[in-house]
Amino acid sequence: MIELPDLRLDDASALLAHDGKNSELQRDESPTEYLQRVIDSLCELSLKDPLTGLGNRRHFHAALERQIETVARSGESVLLLMLDIDHFKSINDTHGHLAGDQVLRAIAHCLAGCVRPVDTVARYGGEEFAIILPNCRPLFGLALAERIRRTVAGLSVPVSPLLNLQATISIGGAYAPEWVRSTTELWIERADNQLYRAKSNGRNQACIDQPQELSVSAEEKGLLFSHLAVDNANPFESGPGNVTNRVNA
């Protein structure tokens, strides 16, 4: 049996306290409940980006893996966006890293406010963010990415009493191939390729890799099957006249 006094929980307590979490054993709490709470809080902490409070890369990868399973089974359309702050290095170089951090935080906050509760927003690294949007119809993808881009572009970040900074982002997006169990690497690569396209087209814009069009409309089907209608109408005639009819149908 584990005895609480035997455990060295100081480091864990300090980490949680630093994140604003209650890390002390509560009066009405059993040792088991307390330990479970500490472990849960540490897990939560391990998935969070300390600067922005968004999910970190570990969190992002786990969420993306889950989405691939969902898409493979349900065929749901899920959009992945990769977002990168334009010319971020020059913000850091001109105004200092503290100002850069403030911009990162403000944009992170703004992104989190742009999406639905089911969506996952994460800091992918440096000045790059990622957003996973389950159940996002292909028709809406570009409009949605555009809306996010515009909202960020309209942001004014106060970094000192006299200075407000503005920043723009470039966005690349890709849908998971429906009904197919793809890989996170391929999916990220496709979104990254679109981000690269957005950057090379001049930044401050969104590019989306549209999903492979697999639907065949009723009109298309009608045309595809017109030869069958002819076959059924004249099951015993197979003269060349029919062939001509079909070709011209």
Place this chain on the structure above:
Amino acid sequence: MNDVLTPPTQNPDAAQVPLKPLGKVLAVTSGKGGVGKTFVSANLAAALAKRGHKVLVLDADLGLANLDVVLNLYPKITLHDVFTGKARLDEAILPAPGGFSVLLAGSGMVEYSRLTSEVRNEFLRVMNSLVPNYDVVILDTGAGISDVVLFAVSLASEVLMVATPEPTSLTDAYATIKVLVGQQQRQIIRVIINQATRPGSGAAITNQLQQVLDRFVVTGLNQPIRLVHLGDIPVDPEVRQAIMRRQLMMQATPGCPAGMALTQLARNLEDSVIPRAA
């Protein structure tokens, strides 16, 4: 990512993907399963071999391969062992009845039904060493548009789309052609209509597919999609007989209507894409 204009390069394998496939690689594919891809691959290989070509058929339906069943071959060493480094490539190539070579996937390939960068790399490595040694390499792919199928098809210089006259088969063939055109900028796709009910009906179906594509699929002006009707294979009881007996039809009854159709398909390929054997 740094805000510099460097293409994303976290995938070091990307550069190895050849832009233009080397040599004559034919991908036999279909929209729907069960329309006779493997039957066509094996028997077309035999027909080409009979006409003097050095042919290899590669079981590229990694997850659900059944070329072994069609050829009645159950080798100890398969592509799986090559992928996992347990055997050399030449150890996995075997002679098939019908005078061509085969490389079978093996049942352990289920784990390769996902296109990971390892699978992509191994596949490329195998293809790069195979292609120079044969006049024709036929990839017997899976059905539909899973990423393994699309990848296998992307390695081919020619796409042979197999369909039957049934509405479901045609719809899926049409949907797959749309994806191939959109994703791989294919301009020519060769169509084989299997189980054609009467002479000439296959060409009419291909024509129909072409008309629907022209009307509904928008491509650049310089990249129209062209479906080429490669030929029909008629409904023939000998085909079923051969499949049930696990024999290669081109060996058992090469003179039957389906056999003659396959010989004609081989000839049509010689006229269009494969140089005639010396």
